[in-house]
Amino acid sequence: MSRRGALALSVSAATVAALLGASSSVASAAQPADPPRAAGSAVAAAEARTARSFAASLADPAWRAQVRSAALSSHDVDLAALTARSTTSAGRALASQVAAADRRIATAKGLDKSIGSLLRLRLGTQAMAGRLRPGTLPLVAAAITDDQAATLTAYDAQGRGHALNTRVAPRQAVYVVDIDVAKAAAAGMKLVSRALDAAGVASDTITRATPAVPARTGAARPADAGGYWATKMDAVYLNDDEEPWPLGDAEIYSLVSGFGQDGNVRVDSVDMPYLDNDHHTYYPGQLVINWSNFKYNALDLVMMESDSGTNYQQLAIALADALLTITDNGAYQPLVDAILNAIPSAWYSNDDDYVDSWYTITEQESGTIHGARGNGWMTIEPYWVSAL
Structure with missing residues (x-):
């Protein structure tokens, strides 16, 4: 199964879990379905309104041809850019609605409007x-907000409105209106990091990079103080990235957490924009832990699949409220219970799906x-990263 443009970040195992067809498969509804407002999601409502208007706009042959050309030449088409540069009245008429x-x-x-x-x-x-x-004339659907849903409109x-099976892709062409979750998540995790820092x-946020100097397992810490030990992920494989076909590629992130050098809880995130599909081995050669940030020689890592509804401001507040209550008792300790108790139960539905966790x-x-x-599973090794 294909998943949306992947993205991964790292935090405590407990932290992450808490944080968070055939023609017969297309059945016409008797009446046009209203845009879904599941769980009062403003994101879902905006996507659904846009999908419905976009479908109506495809009655214009010239605009339909322009959209087709864009969809065949790019996996994800920026709707704002597509409508803004349209030479058709149907395309231009959508521009203001897409911007809104x-x-x-x-x-x-919870993101700044400057994200674009x-x-x-x-x-x-x-x-x-x-x-x-x-x-x-393709159908147009909004990405589903509940990945357990059996149908989407x-x-x-x-x-x-037409009801489509979310587990069996229809044989006819369907455009899906979605958000760039990778872009939103990257901005959101930076926002979370800033908010957590401000809260104490x-x-x-660790960007993707390949360290210059490998270290051998069991090697002593180099005398050169201008560097740090890291854990590098050489390979990673997932059996199920928790996403049905209407949601496309996965947006995987991990969260790694423990106690910082000051004895207070810390949370680091790692951007992994490549982990698109399950049943496929990836070889990122990517740093996932910077050990100089942590006090103890044991951490947990949890992988999650990010969906479109997460409010990163609320996420930062929930995490800070949970983590600020935990004190260093002089040894590694799990952070799961405090985090799980702090996260609203609604966030477990589709905002973030638990993929897997690695302890200690x-x-x-x-x-x-x-x-x-x-x-x-993932294959890891220690790496010494030297200063330039």
Whole structure:
């Protein structure tokens, strides 16, 4: 199964879990379905309104051809850019609506409006490209907000709603209106780090990089003080990245947490924008832990799959409230209970899906380690990162 543009970050295992077809598969509804407002989600409502309007706009042949060309040439099409540069009246008429929806989504996610466009358009699956022939009138659906849902509503150019099976992709072409979760999550985790720092919980975002100097397992710490030990992920594999076809590629992130050098809880995040699909081995060669940030020789790592509804301001507040109550007792301790108790139960539905967790990873640990859930594995090794 394909998953949305991947993204991964690192924090405490407990921390993460807490944080957070055939023509017969398309059945016309008797009446046009209203845009979904599941759990009062402003993101879902904005996506659904945009999908319905976009479907109606495809009645214009010239605009439909322009959209088709864009969808076949790019996996994700920036809707703001597409409508702004349109030479058709139908495309230009959508521009202001898309811009307004982008602003509503940014606000709902607790992000600054300077983030720019978030709405994207893509084909539901890669196989649909062959069915998107000239003159074809595709359906348009909004990405589902509940990944346990059995159906989603797609709209045709006449405004009629059609129920699609979320587990079996239809044989006809379907455009999916979604947000750029990778872009939103990257901005959101930076926001969370800043908010945690401001609240007194140390936090950092580690960008993807390959260290220059490898260290051998069990090697002594180099005398050169201008560097640090890190854990590098050489390979990673997931059995199930927790996403049905309407949601596309996965946005995986991990959270690594423990006690900082000052004895207070800290949370670091690691950007992993490549982990798109399950049942596929990736070889990122990526740092996932900077041990100089932590006091003890044991940390937990939890992987999550990020969905579109997360409000990062609320996430930062919930994490800070939970973590600031935990004190250093002189040894490694799990942070799961406090975090799980702090996170609203609604966040467990689709905002973030638990993928797997790795407990008590140590500084010099090397080799393949399997997740506690049995849903994935990763191969790691210690690395000494030297200062330039």
